[in-house]
Amino acid sequence: MIQVDGLKKRFGAVQALQDVSFSAGDGKITGLLGHNGAGKSTTLRILSTVIRANEGRALIDGHDCSTDPLAVRRSLGVLPHASGLYAHLSGRENIRYYGELHGLRGAELNRSIDRLVERLALGAVAERRAKGYSQGERLKVGLARALIHRPQTIILDEPTNGLDVNAVRMLRELIRELRDSGRCVLFSSHVMQEVAALCDDIVIISHGRVVVRGTPAEILKATGAPDLEEAFVRAADQGEVA
Amino acid sequence: MGAMWTVFRKEVLENLRDRRVIVSAFFFGVLLAPVIFGLTTTMVSKRAVANQDKPLNLPIAGATYAPNLVQFLRENGVKVEDVELTSDQAMDAVRSGQQDMVLLIAEDYGKALQAGESAPLSLVVDTSNSNTSPSADRARQLLSAYGHQLAVLRLMVRGINPTVIEPVGVHTLDVATPAGRSLLILGMMTYFCFMSMLVGGFYLAIDTTAGERERGSLEPLLTLPVSRSQLIVGKMLATSAFMSVSLLLTLATFGVVLTFIPLEALGMSANFGPRVILAIFAIMITFVPMGAGLMTVVASFTRSNREAQSWLSVVMMFPIAPIMFAVVTGTKPSAGLMAVPSLNQHLIATSLMRGDSIPALHVLICAGTTLALGALLVGVAIRLYQREAILG
Numbered sequence: 001m002i003q004v005d006g007l008k009k010r011f012g013a014v015q016a017l018q019d020v021s022f023s024a025g026d027g028k029i030t031g032l033l034g035h036n037g038a039g040k041s042t043t044l045r046i047l048s049t050v051i052r053a054n055e056g057r058a059l060i061d062g063h064d065c066s067t068d069p070l071a072v073r074r075s076l077g078v079l080p081h082a083s084g085l086y087a088h089l090s091g092r093e094n095i096r097y098y099g100e101l102h103g104l105r106g107a108e109l110n111r112s113i114d115r116l117v118e119r120l121a122l123g124a125v126a127e128r129r130a131k132g133y134s135q136g137e138r139l140k141v142g143l144a145r146a147l148i149h150r151p152q153t154i155i156l157d158e159p160t161n162g163l164d165v166n167a168v169r170m171l172r173e174l175i176r177e178l179r180d181s182g183r184c185v186l187f188s189s190h191v192m193q194e195v196a197a198l199c200d201d202i203v204i205i206s207h208g209r210v211v212v213r214g215t216p217a218e219i220l221k222a223t224g225a226p227d228l229e230e231a232f233v234r235a236a237d238q239g240e241v242a
Numbered sequence: 243m244g245a246m247w248t249v250f251r252k253e254v255l256e257n258l259r260d261r262r263v264i265v266s267a268f269f270f271g272v273l274l275a276p277v278i279f280g281l282t283t284t285m286v287s288k289r290a291v292a293n294q295d296k297p298l299n300l301p302i303a304g305a306t307y308a309p310n311l312v313q314f315l316r317e318n319g320v321k322v323e324d325v326e327l328t329s330d331q332a333m334d335a336v337r338s339g340q341q342d343m344v345l346l347i348a349e350d351y352g353k354a355l356q357a358g359e360s361a362p363l364s365l366v367v368d369t370s371n372s373n374t375s376p377s378a379d380r381a382r383q384l385l386s387a388y389g390h391q392l393a394v395l396r397l398m399v400r401g402i403n404p405t406v407i408e409p410v411g412v413h414t415l416d417v418a419t420p421a422g423r424s425l426l427i428l429g430m431m432t433y434f435c436f437m438s439m440l441v442g443g444f445y446l447a448i449d450t451t452a453g454e455r456e457r458g459s460l461e462p463l464l465t466l467p468v469s470r471s472q473l474i475v476g477k478m479l480a481t482s483a484f485m486s487v488s489l490l491l492t493l494a495t496f497g498v499v500l501t502f503i504p505l506e507a508l509g510m511s512a513n514f515g516p517r518v519i520l521a522i523f524a525i526m527i528t529f530v531p532m533g534a535g536l537m538t539v540v541a542s543f544t545r546s547n548r549e550a551q552s553w554l555s556v557v558m559m560f561p562i563a564p565i566m567f568a569v570v571t572g573t574k575p576s577a578g579l580m581a582v583p584s585l586n587q588h589l590i591a592t593s594l595m596r597g598d599s600i601p602a603l604h605v606l607i608c609a610g611t612t613l614a615l616g617a618l619l620v621g622v623a624i625r626l627y628q629r630e631a632i633l634g
Contacts, residue, residue: 048465051630073467080465082458088259089252100248101466129259145462 001026001184002047002153007056009042016042017053018208024186024201026152029179031195032188034205035236040188041081043205044157047186048078061152061184074102077151081158083138091126091133091141092117095148102149116144120174136167143174154178156187160194172198192232202228204235211235245468249476253450254483263445267484272491275434280499298380301325303332304347311347311363314388320381329364336366342374343367343381358396429569431595432588433562435492435526440533440558442488443481447537450477452550461633474538474627478620481534489526493519513597522591525605528612529587533561535619542626564588575600580607583615 002024009017017039024030034040045051047058049069057064063071085094092113099109117126120140125133130141139159146154156175160168175198178185189195195202196216203213212219212235216228225231257263301323305312312322325344327335332344346364354361363385367378394404454460463473500514540557544550564585573579575589586608593600626632 045461048461050461050464050633070467070469073465076465078462078465080458080462082461084457084459084462086252086256086459087457088256093252093255097248097252098466101245101463101468103244103467 001059001061002030002186003057003059004043004047005057007043007046007053007058009046009051009053016208017046020056020205020208020210022203022210022213024184024203026184027179027182028200029175029185029187029198030201030203031199032186032203032205033190033192033195033232034188035190038205038236039208040190040205041157042208044078044155044186044188048076048155049073074149075152077146077149077154079139079142079146079154079156079159081161083142085130085133085138085141085145087131088129090129091122091137091144094130094141095126095144098145099148104149112148112150113144116147120144120170135162136164136170139163139167139171143171151183153184154186156185158188158190160189160191192229196228204232206236245472246476246479249468249473250479250483253446253477253480257446257449257480257484260445260449263449266445267442267488268491272438272488272495275438275492276495276499279430279434279496280503283503297321298377298384299323299342300345300381301327301341301343302345302347303327303329304349304351307347307349307351311388314391315384318384318387320384329366332366336368339368339371342371343378345381345385355392429565429588429592431496432526432591433565433569434496435489435522435591436529436561436565436584436587437558438488438492439485439526439529440537440561443485443530443534443537444554444558446477446481446484447534448541448547448550448554450480451538451541452544453547455633456547464633470627471624474624475620478531478534478538478623481538482530485530485533486527489530490523493523493526513595518594521594525590525594525608526587528609528616529561529584531616532583532612532619535616535623536560538623539619539626542623542632575604577601577603577607580604581611583612586612 002022004023005021007017007020008015020039020043022030032040032043042051046053046065047060049065049072052066057066059065060072061075063075065072085091086097089097095113095116096109099112104112117123120143122137122140122144125137125140130138133141146156159171163171175185175187179200187198199216201213201215202219204211204219212222212231214222219231219235220226220228223231223234225234298320300315300320302312303325305322305324315322325332325341327344327346329346332341332346335341336344344366346366348362348364351361351363365378365381365385367374367381369375369378393407397404397407454463464470497514497516497519536557537554540553541550544553561584564582565588567573568585568588573585573589575593579589580586580603586604590600590604590608
């Protein structure tokens with residue numbers, strides 16, 4: 001469960017976030033949609049407690065991102081934009097490192113790793129060093145690493161960038177599975193089709209503001225657009241005017 | 243605590259698998275430095291030994307004019323060689339390097355000697371040639387010893403005590419201990435020790451900070467339920483471990499290399515047994531937190547791997563500069579100097595090698611100031627990691 005209320009963030013002279021408010025519920029897939037530079041990554045960075053908002057509040061599963069970041073991080077799994085795997089460690093070692101930093105040890109940790117290696121069909125890939133991984137293999141290990149502590153809330157930053165069709169299907173399947181098990185999934189994208197194919201709720205962000213939010217049907221109604229593609233363009237332009 | 247240990251283990255493992263790191267960290271300190279050191283000192287001492295043992299070859303023009311002098315020289319181990327050269331030819335021969343030196347005895351030598359006048363002898367040498375100057379010195383000493391002998395005889399014949407021509411009696415008392423004489427050479431060693439420590443931690447300091455940010459693995463790492471200070475301290479511990487291992491290996495290799503170098507032949511002895519090695523290690527290792535902190539702080543400021551490398555190469559000169567200064571000027575240990583990091587370790591390490599006694603106060607000040615500065619730099623690194631700008 002993510003609740004965001006009136007977030008503002010400034011980097012030097014640039015006001016990256018003007019006013020961002022939305023919520024993402026448990027058992028739902030929420031898409032954060034916007035052009036490059038609209039403020040998606042800044043919002044996700046605040047939610048993952050890497051940076052702090054200047055104003056406003058962000059709660060994850062009831063924990064405040066700025067006052068209780070450690071509690072937030074315990075219930076949060078993050079798949080970053082770049083995979084950020086360690087090239088000299090094997091897939092399994094990469095996953096284990098994150099598990100240990102989440103405080104998992106011994107048999108419990110091994111079970112968690114085995115479970116994810118099996119679920120993501122990593123098999124022999126997990127024993128190889130990350131250096132020679134394909135894009136899809138990097139994604140899988142990155143996902144396993146983000147899910148090692150069974151987080152309640154999962155944030156994925158543009159996860160489908162540069163993936164082939166098979167990897168995208170695998171990812172969608174996994175995201176739906178997470179939703180069906182009652183997790184809160186938030187993922188960002190700048191591709192409308194991507195979001196339309198997957199999301200229960202959509203938040204469109206433009207120039208640091210949330211311009212439209214709701215279910216796909218609600219968004220079509222609010223923007224008066226014939227399809228979601230058009231709705232996205234209109235909503236983004238609306239942000240331009242405001 | 244657990245997280246710090248996890249970070250430490252992962253950084254050590256990851257960097258041990260990186261051949262680039264291993265080569266640069268351990269090749270320089272462990273192999274290259276002691277080998278260079280060994281080769282240069284062996285060459286220097288071989289040459290010194292060769293010069294001492296070689297009989298002095300002295301070409302003499304006009305040996306027949308001074309049979310007594312030639313006899314004296316022969317008795318003192320000089321290999322006399324008769325040559326027929328005019329003074330101009332002799333000078334050419336020495337200038338061109340054909341002869342190391344030539345002694346010219348003039349025809350009127352015997353006459354002047356008999357008349358009690360100063361008998362003319364010319365020794366042709368080339369003082370700009372450092373190879374021949376030790377033998378030229380020996381020749382000059384022998385000639386003046388012969389002259390002195392004659393003078394003493396003449397005075398005694400006239401019933402005068404020969405000490406009148408020696409109004410001052412100068413005795414040189416050489417107090418240099420054999421180990422002290424090797425100090426300049428061994429002073430180089432502390433320099434190599436610092437280099438090996440810094441080079442040993444160099445790649446880790448960069449890889450764990452600027453490198454991690456550049457590869458995009460820092461941001462996800464910061465989303466884990468671990469405080470940033472634990473992360474950065476774990477990383478600095480890994481850097482420190484590499485620095486310490488590099489130092490230990492370097493000292494051990496030096497210990498082995500020095501047993502093969504004929505330092506005794508140079509009138510030197512190296513006080514470099516296992517106990518001294520351990521003592522030097524103990525005093526040098528206090529520098530590790532400071533070096534790790536310094537390199538981590540600098541690497542944290544930079545934006546990329548490459549930038550960090552160029553900055554750190556400059557920063558590495560800082561701890562080494564005071565040592566260069568001390569080696570050149572022959573600085574002696576004092577309590578005040580013990581507060582200067584790297585210089586204090588150098589002074590104590592050289593004292594250990596000389597076999598001098600070291601005041602406990604010096605060790606205390608040395609370890610205290612170095613560790614305090616180390617703690618300060620580690621603190622700065624931790625503070626830097628709390629900033630948002632750390633993400634670049």
